[in-house]
C-alpha cells in the first residue's frame with residue numbers, strides 16, 4: 490500500500506471508530522486489576538454481599554474467574570429462587586432474613602441471561618410475574634396524570650423493563666408508556682447529579698425494546714425517546730469528558746455504544762470520555778465493586794443490551810489472584826476531620842481524630858464511640874447506605890446527603906470516601 494493508500498485507510502479507520510462509540514483496547518493490566526477487586530466479594534459468604542451485578546459485569550467483560558464464577562451463579566440462584574419466592578408466612582427462615590428487593594430480582598434476571606439462560610419453569614414464571622407486578626405497582630404510584638413518582642425510582646423501573654426485555658417478556662404498552670412520558674417530560678427523571686445514570690438506564694431499556702420489537706405499537710415513540718436520552722447524556726458531558734460525573738460515565742457509555750450516531754458529535758464526545766475514564770482509572774477512582782461491575786462491560790465494548798443474545802463462548806482471559814504488595818511500615822499519621830450535622834437541633838459539630846487514609850465510615854464509627862453522635866446504615870449493592878443520623882430516619886423521598894463543606898456533594902459513599910486532614914464533612918437531610 491502506498492502512502493496515499495495508507496492515509497486513506499487511516500482516515501477510513503478513524504471514521505469507523507467515530508461512527509459507533511467504541512473504547513479502543515485499554516491496558517490489560519489495568520482491566521485485570523479492576524477485575525481482581527471483585528474476587529474477594531465473590532468469596533464472601535454473607536448474603537448481604539451477594540450481588541448479581543458482579544456476575545453480569547464479569548460475564549460481559551474480557552475476564553473470567555472460571556469455577557468461582559460458576560459457584561457464584563449457583564449461590565445467586567439458590568438465594569434468589571428461595572428467598573424471592575418465600576411467602577410472608579415463612580419470613581423466619583434464617584437463610585432469607587435479608588429478602589432481596591425487586592431491583593435485585595431484575596439484576597438476577599440479567600445474570601441468568603449473562604449465562605445464556607432464559608428464565609423458565611414454574612419458579613421462573615413466578616419470578617417474572619413478581620417483576621411484572623412490581624412494575625404495575627410502580628405504574629399506579631406514578632398515576633394516570635403522571636403527577637406521582639415510582640416508590641423506588643425510574644432507575645429501578647427502567648432496570649426492571651430491561652431485565653424482562655432481555656428474557657423476551659412482553660410488557661403492557663401502558664407500563665412502557667410511563668417511562669416514555671418521563672423521558673419526554675424529563676423533569677421526572679431529574680434527580681440533580683443522578684439524572685445521567687437514570688437517563689442511561691432508561692435509554693438501555695428502551696433500546697432493548699426497540700431491538701426486540703416487543704412493543705411495536707410504541708415503536709416511533711421508543712425511537713424518539715432513545716434519541717432524547719442520548720442527547721441528554723451527551724449534553725451532560727463535563728469539560729474533562731465525563732458524562733455527568735465519573736461514576737455515571739460507564740452507564741452513559743453503555744448507552745452511547747448501543748447504536749451509531751453522528752460522527753462529529755460522537756467522535757469527539759467518545760474520545761474525550763475515553764481519555765477521562767482512563768485518567769480516572771489510573772487515579773484509582775474505581776474501587777467500588779458495583780461501579781466496577783458497570784464499567785467492565787464498557788472496557789470490553791459490551792452493554793447490557795448485548796444480553797438479548799450474549800456470546801457465552803467468547804474467549805475471556807483467566808484472572809490471576811491479586812499479588813499483595815507489602816506496605817512500608819510507617820508510624821501512622823493522625824488526621825482531624827470535622828463532622829457536622831446541621832439538619833437537627835441541637836446542631837452537632839465535632840472534630841474527630843482518625844488515622845490518615847481512614848474512610849468516612851471509620852470517622853462516623855469513631856464519632857459514635859465517642860458519644861453524642863449516632864448513625865445507622867442499610868447494606869446495599871453499592872455498600873453501606875446511611876439511613877438514619879442522630880436517631881432521625883430519612884423518610885419517603887428523603888435521604889441523608891453526604892457533603893464536603895460547604896456545599897460539594899460527595900461522589901462516593903461512606904465506605905469508599907477517604908477524607909483529608911482538616912476537611913469538614915456534613916450530613917444533611919434533604920428531599921430528592
Ligand code: B12
Nearest residue numbers: 592686736737869870871872875888890891898899900902
Ligand atoms: C437512585 C439513586 C439514589 C437515590 C436512592 C433512593 C431510592 N429510593 O432509590 C438517592 C437520590 C437517595 C441516592 C443517594 C445517594 N447516592 Co445514589 N444512586 C442512585 C442510582 C441512580 C440508582 C441506584 C439503584 O436503584 N440501584 C439498583 C438497585 C437494585 O440496587 P440497590 O443496591 O438495591 O439500590 C439501592 C442503593 O443503590 C442505594 N443507594 C443509592 N445511591 C447510593 C450511593 C451509595 C454510595 C450507597 C452505599 C448506596 C446508594 O439506594 C438504592 C435504592 O434503595 C445510582 C446509579 C448507579 N449507577 O448505580 C446512584 C449512585 C449509586 N449514587 C451515588 C451517590 C454518590 C450517592 C450519595 C452518596 C450522594 C451524596 N453525596 O450523598 C447518596 C447516598 C448517601 C447515603 N445516605 O449513604 C453514586 C455512587 C458512586 C460510587 N462511587 O459508589 C451513583 C453511582 C450515582 C453517581 N453516578 O454518582 N442515590
